[in-house]
Amino acid sequence: MKYLVNAREMQRCDRITIEEYGVPGLVLMERAALAVADSVMDGEFCTDKVLAVCGSGNNGGDGFAAARILMERNVEIAVLFVGKEESMSEAARIQKKICENYGMNFVSNIDVHEYTCIVDAIFGVGLSRKVAGEYRTLIEQINQASGKVIAVDIPSGISADSGRVMGAAVCADRTVTFGFAKLGQVLYPGALYCGETVVWDIGITEKSFRGELPRAYYLGREDMRCLPRRMRYSNKGTYGKALLVAGQKNMCGAAYLAGEAAYRVGTGLVKIFTEECNRVIVQERLPEALLSTYEVLEEENSFRWPTAAGIGPGFGTGEGKWEILCLFLERCVCPLVLDADALNLLSGRTEKLRERRAPVVVTPHVGEMERLMGIPKKTILEDLPGTCRRFAEEYGVICVLKDTRTVISDGREICVNLTGTDGMATGGSGDVLTGILTGLLAQGMEPFAAAKLAVWIHGSAGELASKRLGRRGMLAGDLLKEIPTVLLEGENA
DSSP states (O other): OEEEEOHHHHHHHHHIIIIISOOOHHHHHHHHHHHHHHHHTSSSSOOSSEEEEEOSSHHHHHHHHHHHHHHHTTOOEEEEEOSOGGGOOHHHHHHHHHHHHTTOEEESSOOGGGOSEEEEESOOTTOOSOOOHHHHHHHHHHHTOSSEEEEESSOTTBOTTTOOBOSOOOOOSEEEEESSEEHHHHSTTHHHHHOEEEEEOSSOOGGGGTTOOOSEEEOOGGGGGGSOOOOSSOOGGGGOEEEEEOOOTTOHHHHHHHHHHHHHTTOSEEEEEEOGGGHHHHHHHOTTSEEEEGGGTTSTHHHHSOSEEEEOTTOOSSTTHHHHHHHHHHHOOSOEEEOTHHHHHHTTOGGGGGGOSSOEEEOOBHHHHHHHHTOOHHHHHHTHHHHHHHHHHHHTSEEEEBSSSOEEESSSOEEEOOOOOGGGOSTTHHHHHHHHHHHHHHTTOOHHHHHHHHHHHHHHHHHHHHHHHOSTTOOHHHHHHHHHHHHHHHHTO
C-alpha cells in the first residue's frame, strides 16, 4: 500500500518536515531540483537545448534550482520567469537570485520549437483557480513544442486533488513528483497530462504525517500477501461456497464468467442460480459449478448455503427479479455483492440497502451510480473518490465505483486502483470482477480488503491478457485465463 496525497496533505507534510523536524526548506528544494536534473539527463530526453519555465512560487524555485544544476552539468539551458517579482515566495526569490549570480541565461521572448526539452515549473500542487490570460497562452505554446516536456511535481494547470484541468494544463511526457504521488496524478484526466510519473524521495517521509494519515492510497503487488491462506490439511469446504445469482434468457455468459472467476481465485464450491433456459450452456461451459434455478430460491437453504453471494450479472430487471433481490437482502447473512441489474433494480429504492442483514459491496459503473444517486454523470466524474466515499458512508456499504481508475471506499478510506488496461473495456469484464470479489469473500476475507484486492487482481489479469493478445482483441474470458498467473506471482512477491 502506498499513499496518495491531496494538496493540503502535501503542504502539511512540507510544513511539518521544515518546522517540526528542522529540515530547511531550501534543502528540500535542492533535493527536488537534483531529482529533476537527474531525470532530464537520464538519457530519455534530448538535452541539446533546454528551457526551464519558472513561476513565482516554490514550484518555480524548484525549477530555478534545477536549471542551475543543469547549467553546472554543461547543459545549454535558458530560464523564462513568468511570475511576478512582488508575489515570489522567499525560497523562489533566493533560487532566482542564485541563478542570476551564476550568470544564468534569462530570456523573455521564446520560440518553443527552438528547445529540445522544456521543464515546466510554473504552478505546483497549490493551484486553486483556473489558469487564464498570459499563463494560459504560455501553456498552450508549451503544448505545441516539438521537444519533450518534464513537469516539476505536477503539470501546471492540473488539480492535485481531483486531476481536473483548471482551464488549461501542460501536457507532460514525464512528471517528477516528490515524497508521495498526488491524487490528481492518478485520476483522469490528470493522469493523461502527467505522462510517466516518477516519485522521488527528497526527505519527506510518512513520519511527516504525524498521525494524520491520508485517506487515499493504492495497492501494489506486495498487498497480495493478504490473500486467504491455502492449507495442506483442507478440503473444498475449507475454501468457502460462492453463490452467483446471474443470467437471464440470452444472457447466460454473465453467469459463466462470474462463476469461473470465483473458482479461479480459489473458492472451494461455486453454485450458479440462473434461468432454467441457461442450464445446459452453463453446465457445458463450467461443469465444476453446481447449478440451480430461480424457482427454488425461496427454500431457506438457498440463503444458508453460501459463505458469500453475488447478485446481478445478466440478471435482468423483469418480473420477479426485484422480489428475488429483496429475499437476499432480507434473509442472507453472508456478505453480498450487488452488481449490474441488482443495482439497476435498486435505483430509486436505495433505502432498501438499510434493511439488509449482511455486509454489502456494491460495484456500480458511473452510469449505474448516476441512477443510484440521481446526480449527473459529469458531477460524478469530477470527483470519483468523493462520490464513492459519500455513497459508502451514507448506506454503510463498501462501494466499488468502476471507471478507468476504479475507486473503492468504506466511507472513510479511499483506495484508487492503478492496474488495468483499455482492453478491458469490453462486455463481460464486470461479470469477471463480480466473480473474483464473491470468491474472495467466500473464502473469508473482510469485505473492504476483498474489494480492494479483487479490483487489483482483475486489473492485473487485464494487463497480462493485453500483453499476450493486444488491447484491441481482448475478450472478458481472456481475463479468466490470467487470474491464476496473477495469484501465482502475488504468492511469490
